[in-house]
Amino acid sequence: MSYTTTDGHGLFQSVELERQIRRLHSAVGNAVVDDKHVVFAAGSIQLINALMHALSPDADAASPPARVVATAPYYPTYRTQTKMFDGREYRWGGTTALWGNASRNSTDGFIEFVTSPNNPDAQLYKPVLGGSAAVIVDHAYYWPHFTHIPAPADEDVMMFTMSKPSGHAGSRFGWALIRDQDVAKRANKYVQDSIMGASRDTQLRMLGIVKVMLANLHGEEDIFAFGHGVMRTRWRRLNAVVSRSRRISLQKMAPAYCTYFKRIRDPSPAYAWVKCEREEDEDCHDAMLKAKINTRPGVLNEASSRYTRISLLKSDDDFEALMERVTDLVNAERYDAPGFSSM
């Protein structure tokens, strides 16, 4: 198996896989692809630095380094990866809250990461800086099993990954949709120079998976209908228990019209964004850990430590174990109330 792929231009991308990915977006209606270039990578994780590189000023340009920002709570890898690569062409700039007046001044030289639906709180967000800031929109979860699709996404620079629609996280395959040809070329060059393209074995496997997904859309084996069914039930069950609690609460999510299912659908987020309401539960992650519930602390997202993230992406067995522990935690509240001695 040589370096060569079917693109014939040294892009290291299978043209057939690109074609099927474009078909999938069009059929699902979650992204406008016709005026976009497609750039493959080893997971959307790799695209974070590839796109920062592609959107930053040239190393030999006189411009100052780009400022990379995101609105809290945000996916922490934007920060950790920016700091690890520590390129001279950009710098981590913190949360957008620090640049509140940026839109009134110049937003030139800013790169804003937006995750929509957001990891950790599952909300659909828009960029906040505006003006001339470059925006990278991470649509990892913008598929109809995790969110309603109000309209096809059409931002200049978008990230997608196979980890979330089909669950093939270990395959490490992601792609960007990019409007500007030069930005796309720089991003592809980054993937070429850093790993010489996404694994061809993986590209071949992804091709099979995308084709199966496509062949079954709106049919009995529709992966999105299946996934929505599972995730909606999990969210509903978790909500039912937590609604009895005064100790913890979840983000609010409302049913909404989905252009893919062509009906109002119930929410089905990948993550529960838990808030600890009691004064003494200042470290919500820690409070959950005491109840044997594994979460990802909100401080990693530059949110308050009163928040923590529960992943609902797990096996059925693991979800049942989670439900038992959350139920125990909530049931224990009556005994914790004043007038009861602690157990």
Next chain:
Amino acid sequence: MSYTTTDGHGLFQSVELERQIRRLHSAVGNAVVDDKHVVFAAGSIQLINALMHALSPDADAASPPARVVATAPYYPTYRTQTKMFDGREYRWGGTTALWGNASRNSTDGFIEFVTSPNNPDAQLYKPVLGGSAAVIVDHAYYWPHFTHIPAPADEDVMMFTMSKPSGHAGSRFGWALIRDQDVAKRANKYVQDSIMGASRDTQLRMLGIVKVMLANLHGEEDIFAFGHGVMRTRWRRLNAVVSRSRRISLQKMAPAYCTYFKRIRDPSPAYAWVKCEREEDEDCHDAMLKAKINTRPGVLNEASSRYTRISLLKSDDDFEALMERVTDLVNAERYDAPGFSSM
């Protein structure tokens, strides 16, 4: 397929694949593995930056950036990748010739890349800086079909790739053998943070390939005996033609004892390093191109433009086409000689 692998420590590495790779090195005798940590990556290309990162001073340390150097002619990706990532913790420092007195002074803060056998000239090289310089030895071609194996390699930081022993270049899988645990941890962390580990599909495929290679060592289907046979014949045929030429010459390579084959073996390099001998052929790459011979210009390796690299890693058909063109070029010399008018 989840993120998880069998290592159980979030390293994203298959323990069985690691075990088989260690077995392969021990059986081939080309590397000492017992006191080394193994770090997987998306091709050895990715290890270039992973290892520079792992060997550079911490970003928040007061130390100046590491200087990354190599001896010409060297594999150009060390330079292009260092410049592309443009990390604050290191800088491309040029060829070792610029630092000739470094060994007399301090070599602290240097990172020297050594490719052995070298790409482009196929020679076995050692580091030249010495002292306290960190050394990354790229052993991509240190397998018995490309070179005799005088002894198992035992440097502190070594790079290997599946692209060269089995030819699975498109699979994008490489690994480092690293003596120091902290350096290995930093390199693995880099691969985690940048791509969340090498594709698990690819790891699974590599496992099958390594097992087949191992099962056939010294047998009838020995991949190294097969590869040596093919490459030796190609080198012999190319030499036979070029030996008649006064216009071009090749690097000198001698038969040598190989611990894998347990005999003196003929040379079988992956690349021919061509020198144009005529005064007017100052641009050897260009001179070859006029004869329809594709080469990689020596200037990319920071060598003189009088040198250029012919790859001998190609299909049989492509090699035959190459031989025809080289033969035509050499045969044409009689007509070019003084006394003959040019055609």
